Amino acid sequence: MPRLDDKILYSIPDGAGALFDGTCGDPFSILGRHNAGSVDIIRVFYRDARRVRLVVARRNGGWTERPMRRVDDGGLYIGHVSAGAAYRLKVTWADGVEETADPYSFPLLLSEHEMDLFLSGRPARLEQVMGARPMRVEDVAGVRFAVWAPHARRVSVVGDFNIWDGRRHPMRLRHEAGIWEIFIPGIGAGERYKYEILDHNGRIGPHKSDPFALCAEIPPATASIIVAPSPFTWTDGEWMRDRGLRQADEAPIAIYEVHAPSWRRPTGDPALTMSWDDLARELLPHARDGGFSHIGLMPVMEHPSGWVWGCPPLGLFCPSARHGPPEGFARFVDACHAMQTGVILDWVPDRLPPDMHGNACFDGTALYEHPHPPATSLMEGRPLFYDLGRREVRGFLISSALMWLERYHLDGLRVDTQPVPAERQEEMAVFLRELNEAIAERVPGAVVIASDTLSASGVTAPVTHGGMGFSFQWNTALPRMLAAYMERDPLWRGGDHAGIIARSDTAFSEKFILCHAHVEGMRDGRSLLSRLAGDAWQKQACMRTYLSFMWGWPGKKLLFMGLELAQQGVWNPEGQLDWEASRLPASVGMRRMVGDLNRLYRAYPALHRGDCVPDGFSWVIRDDTQNSVFAWLRHAADSAPVLVICNMTPVVRHDYRVGVPYRGYWREILNSDAVEYGGAGVGNAGGVHAHDHGAHGFEHSCVLSLPPLGMLYLSMAQADLS
Template sequence: MPRLDDKILYALPDGTDALLEGTCGAPFSILGRHNAGGVDIVRVFCRDARRVRLLIGRPQGGWGERAMRRIGDTGLYIGHIPAGISYRLKITWADGVEETEDPYSFPPLLNERELELFRNGHAAGLERIMGAHPLQVDTVAGVRFAVWAPHARRVSVIGDFNIWDGGRHPMRLRHEAGIWEIFIPGIGAGERYKYEILDQEGRIVPHKADPFARDAEIPPATASVIASSAPPIWTDATWMCDRARLQADDAPITIYEVHAASWRRPKGDPALTMSWDALASELVPYVQAAGFTHVGFLPVMELLSGGVWECAPLGLFRPSARHGPPEGFCRLVDACHRAGLGVIMDWIPDRLPPDLHGIACFDGMALYEHPHSHPHERSVLEGPPLFYNLHRAEVRGFLISSALMWLEHCHVDGLRVDMRGCAGERHDEIISFLRELNEVIAQRVPGALVIASGGSTGPDATVPVSRGGWGFSLQSCTAVPCRVGAYLAQEALWRGARHLDIIAASAQAFSGKYILCSADAGNAGDVPSLFSQLPGDAWRRHAAWRIYLSFLWAWPGRKLVFMGQEFAQEIPWNPDGQLAWDAACLPFAVGTQRMVADINHLYRACPALHRRECVPASFAWVIADDTANNVFAWIRDDGESAPVLIVCNMTPSVRHDYHVGVPHGGYWHELFNSDAREYGGSGVGNGGGVHSHPYVIHGYAEACVLTLPPLGVLYLCMARVAS
């Protein structure tokens, strides 16, 4: 083998001082294998090693050893091997000996197409490009890391595998995309890691978690965790095949919204949290028995600063580790699907968390966020909220790839997109992004729901992008539930003054595709519950609550109730506690639960209650002006099946011989009575139904003479009469 003199062999290339000082942005130009004619020079930087030797592959098999020279006390080792021959490293540490491949012997792993996709914001599969991914390179197992930090002078992977030493694994910069990458052999799933980033001014920013991490430590620890590359095991093929039909425009959708941590605490202990698998065992059958079609989760990602409510989530690609590993969340989704339940989760694409280990000022400058102030002029925990910089294609791709990951990889059936950042000067910017988001989801995940929630949405939210709209499947509506709640919160004597508020709600009922989100949904802390504001004794308050729910179930629009409302929980929701399960066992609460299950099943069984939700002809007022008796009545009619008559008596007085006009003569079955004894009511009703008789009233030639129960709602139905 040709020999090189020491002057050539041990000459230090340009940039070595920067490498030793921890400021080198091009470590691969110094470390690893470098050809020098007939030999390859190998340089290794192991500051804390006692000795480093080269293991050289022999033609007949096995490995030979060759010493490496340590250059002073720098931690830099240099050796040489025959050109092109395979080699490994044998490193002697204070506590043992490690044999490993050299991370700096591997070529760049991200190809030009992948870099182009990231740079242009193409989101499909982006989570498979960025982040930490166990894989094999030339039969060598390890993990490829990739992180976006275009303003950084140096980025290193740190973790338990290198004693959190930023000098051990500085990364390679792919200048064309601002992405740093490295393949570290010999590690795999379960390892903790972060990124150590040197900013342009030569300062190390707080150690950063991986923005694309698929797993993380349990708070208050903040490190990312390398997730397994094994795909989830799914048994939900039937649901996935039927999903588009089950979530179509004419499908019944009722959502039970849950905050996973505070739905139920193990042993009632506020310090404990149910695992995803425990929720699959307890939550899924509970929601199924209550007759809902979907479970809606408040953000399942980790929340800001370890749990502050109503703030931006951390880790847009991973569920909170408080409930267990990410594959546990997939098992929960799978259990929901097997039970016939869809899964919808909240997703926030506008606000950044200011946590120091998060993506704010990620590489020392505003990167993911709008550059509204210099990062070194204030702490990111101070000042105005941080918003994503949606002008950058890379940021849009980051966000949309998060949405696709939940929908494609985790089989989530819909996203409820927080729109609170939509108003103001950012309106046009975020609307442009939301249109792009909805177009991508419609193309890649047909049948998935995307729901506009919060903020100012407007009439264009559910109009297709092709027709100038925003492209959402549905939008949340709190106006009608709030009006009904405010009406019922008045003493019965004064409710007539708010009569027109209810009538006016019908004028907006068909301006979009709505989900009626009941009052209290997501209200935490000192905000009193609607139930606690209802007047009267316990009987009247529970009767009014049954009116509230059965009114909304008969109104146009899909339905959403927040956990605890199914049994009329009185105390405000506490995200650090759990639902008032002791109160759920009381007679009135049990009755309300029975009623919720019945109206859920009735809503699904009666096409007139859920088809043509957005067609004005599906709704007709029958009684809209009886302010003296506080009675409302309307017809729901899908044009094909039997119409349903809804009559609401908003006072505690029984109304005898009350005439209600009906479109067809015949026998009208009493399908539902919110005053039924099994619901906790007085049992006043119409004995299962009434025959209509000729009587001109309310614009119809037939009328039913009804007994209206006190604080009660009736649903009546008859078979359609052929025209």
Template sequence: MRIRHDAAHYSLPEGVDDLVHGRSPDPFSILGRHNMGKVDVIRVLYHDAARVRLVVERPRAGVMERPMRRMGDSGLHVGTIPAGARYHLKIQWADAVEETDDPYAFGLLVTDADLRLFSEGRHPHLDRVMGAQPMVVDGTAGVRFAVWAPNARRVSVIGDFNFWDGRRHPMRLRHGAGVWELFIPGLGPGERYKFEIMTRDGHILPQKADPFARFAERPPATASVIASPAPFAWQDHEWMEQRAGRQREDAPVTIYELHVPSWRRPQGDPDRIMTWRELAAELIPYVVEAGFTHVELMPVMEYPFGGSWGYQPLGLFAPSARHGTPADFAAFVDACHRAGLGVILDWVPAHFPNDVHGLVNFDGCALYEHQDPREGVHRDWNTHIYNLGRHEVRGFLIASALMWLERFHIDGLRVDAVASMLYRDYSRRDGEWIPNIHGGRENLEAVAFLRQLNQAVHDTIPDAITVAEESTAWPGVTRPVEQGGLGFSYKWNMGWMHDSLRFFGRDPLWRGYHLPEILFGLHYAFSERFILCLSHDEVTHGKGSLLSRMPGDNWQRHANMRLFLAFMWAHPGKKLVFMGMEFAQEGEWSHDGQPEWHILPDPFKSGMLRLVTDLNHMYRTLPALHARDCDPAGFAWVIGDDTANTVLAWLRFAPGHVPVLVVLNMTPVVRHDYRVGVPVGGSWRECLNSDATAYGGSGVGNGGYAMATDQAAHGHPCSCVLTLPPLAALYLHPAGDGS
């Protein structure tokens, strides 16, 4: 078919100069297909192409090539085809010929419904809408890009595929939502990309990584990477079916927290870190043998600065490339589940770093953060605070949380720095913060966000858990949202941790005068669903190791730590310890090193690990120690006022199961003939003695059993007379259950 060439076909519309020079806010008004009656005018922009030809696909006559006219030195090429005909481009470069579809031949791809939900902060699956989405459109494979930048004048996709030239692939603005989109044919997983953003005043910002990227280059490189959309090959069906029962409040939950880069250095090389597959091979058997139920990973969302330990993330949808691909990470989670281990991730919605390739000043304005530094800057960490008053920001964060739980089968999220979110005056002096609309210090937007987050998790993945790191007495952290609470599943018990560390750091000679320090925690132990935590924060920043904070000589330090851990496992609440504590590491943790694995042959160290293993076993197999962790009916004092001997004793209960008696001798003095009241007579089995020689102790004890007579004591009808080992804990239960 011959097409009459009309001069009007080659007349250029307004705005061409802005387009050619990379200033156009509306490239689709000029580029792509434009109908002029019986013909469509095609305009493309390739500054460095020698020539461009249109390859027209004719249904019955095969393909036909038509040359495009280069419009001066503008880089714009114009040609015509029959109206409605399919076409693609043949581009002659200086050293190659490329055939490709025209990105500007495709219509709107992000649906109005997706954009509406995004603007309302209610889209649960933004990871499938925003960012780089490989897909096939009208039979053409490529990648659809979408990014939120409502204040930008122009946004372009840049990458290796267009020589990082922002003039090549400017995007289309969906005005109502402030979202820019573009489908680029021929791209696929593995390509690097960023966004080039021009502000309203014509200033080009530093190249921005994709906030919704699902993969990225390994730091210190900063480009986003198109992730594969292929589903993961999950084999954890049995775990997923049982998960709800393994994490609820009456289940035994003991958590091993670790920093993945420094857990173990391959071949001892300080410059290497483990891949996800290496970690699965070594970590899982170790943690399973030690009896933990879960691992908790310090943040693995992509982060630029290793010294932040992941707590300053920028890639909230991307597992860090330091350890492998997203598929490798999924395989690690799958392996944990198949071994019976849950996986909890630390997740950080409180703040983000000010790296120029990240979220800060994303489109030339404060978009993700607050404009006013009195609301938007964390001075402690030199980071920016998310503007939780914006629907889009809340939706961005909640979609990230849901993605980890759904796409990667994560069992729970520990939400970092909740206290810093709840209070507008957190770590601020007078005049450095802005009160809420009622004149108070509470951050009402953060409260609403946390409730929305927890409700979304509960509604979408009801068997997953959320855990709050909340260091104040904010009421109702674990109360359901519908009852006015924040809706978390559990809360870290920071008060218990601080009080207990202070008490066990004291010289045993004076502990009798300070019993309220560890008794106080039992006044509020059931006010929330608590996790007792000895986290990474307690073994860094000059605090030393847990062992180094114990008083006395080497024997006493290890005995004190054994006593502390036995006290912790017997106390109501789920348990968490940081890597290295399980074998009494001597030195403070450093993210540049690794735990002191070489000291494990020391009897004190191997003994500590054996004690932790046995504590985990007791905790899991004796329901009295876990079934009522969050219920006051599961705890009863026996002795709480013996300041002369510094001895404590209590009972733990579970319906239908034997009670467990816990006796703690807080001094290095052996207590002979110490009478303790118990609810039933007969033989009581000494199921744990932290002074056992197998743990590095002195071996003082009761020979494995104690006989309770009908002599009443401490409000109970029976009692037993015990030998209390020095600086040690005893667990006993009636002997008739076969445990």
């Protein structure tokens, strides 16, 4: 082999000093293969190696070893091979020998198309482009890393595989996109890693978790974990085919909202968390027995430190490791679909935690976050806000949403947003329209639910009609008003009728989901049950009336965990539901009633088909403030109506006449005062006959006994409640 002069071959190239002190922003200009005519000069940097040898492919087959010369005290080794010859590295460490391909011998990794996708902000599967992706390059197995940090001077991958030394694997900058990339051979799924970033001021901050990580350590540890590329084997083909019908405007949707860590703790120990497989065995049957069509999960993305009230997620692409590996979450969703239960996930696209190992100040600048945060955000640990005006950030967020829907077969997202200043409202609206258009195109049949914080009109109107394109919007206003009404002494409730009546005027301004959500579970530091008026019996009756009122009112339904158990105490996210008290008669009765409400809601079309259209509701009695009685009808085409009557006082109303549209027998399909629910059993012996006696604008009426603090549903139809 022709040999170069030693001064040329073993000279230390310009910029090597930056490599030694960890400030090199262009390591590929120094390391790897560099042609010098008939030979290629090979340079590698292994600071703590005892020696490094080249393993070179022979022309006639086989391999031969050749020493590399250490040319300085910093760890730079230089050798040479014939031009174009294949080679590997044999590195001797203090505790063993490693044979590996040279990370700096590989060509550019990201294609121009992939970088254009990222820069454009178009909805794409960016988790397959960015982050850590196991693959083979030139038939060598390893992991390709890609991270966006356009203002950094140097970015390195650090992990157990390089003893967390940022000088070992500095990355290559693709200037046109601000993306750093490297392929590290010989590592794979299960490895922990982070990014070490030298910012534009020459400072190295805390190691950063990967914004696109698909898995992370159990907090308080914060490293990202490489995930194998093999897809999960799903068995929910029939569910996925039909779910669009199950989630349509006319479908009976009743969501059981769950904070997975605090639903139940193994052995009751607050330090333990159930796995996804355990939740599939216990939570799923509980929700199905309660008649719920969906489980709504509060954010399962990794959080920075346990559960903090209002805390935004840290890892927008990875399920929390507290419940097990990502494939465990996929098994949970698959099990839900096997039991005909949908899964909706809370997703937070507007704010990020200020934790410095996360996306905040990622490359030393406000990269993901808005450049002008509230003055107290960093100082007091409050959330920052994503810069939704930046295309790359919008693409990052929309890719996260699509990933949960596509990779994990989730049936919908509840987009949890906070109110934004007036000057940023249009920016937010543009982003939400882009999000909903992308989901409608890529994941038809999935639902996207808006937070109640969006005050603009047309939230659930199609984007093509000037709306935001959401499927439904949370409605917490009616439940809160109803709860406040039930907290008042019954003697004074008549004066508050106007507020309840007024809610019917806006019941169809959007397509609503009536929500007794987690916020209500700890308002004022008290549970709803403890806030209701009256003695213990009246509180329980008021709770049954509260739920029966919501299930009879137009709109889809959502109930936060614990309310079905008539839980006395306030929700504690660091604890669990009061499962000991769940065996008491009051809890057993409430749970039975919630199940019956959901079964009625599903079985009687009048109770769900008209949830989103004004024709589905009409008042019968709205002005009886003296007796605090409401009555209305729920309608559906080609189906018998359901009459809903509520008595908001602790007094039995005998011989109370109510107008109805048809004569004949009206069956009592629900009585919230039923003995099996914990009530006194005041009712109408299963039903009443309506006669030709006009009342409330109808030609017919029936005479009822209204139970105290109770609700009645009556219908002329008989439905299968199985």
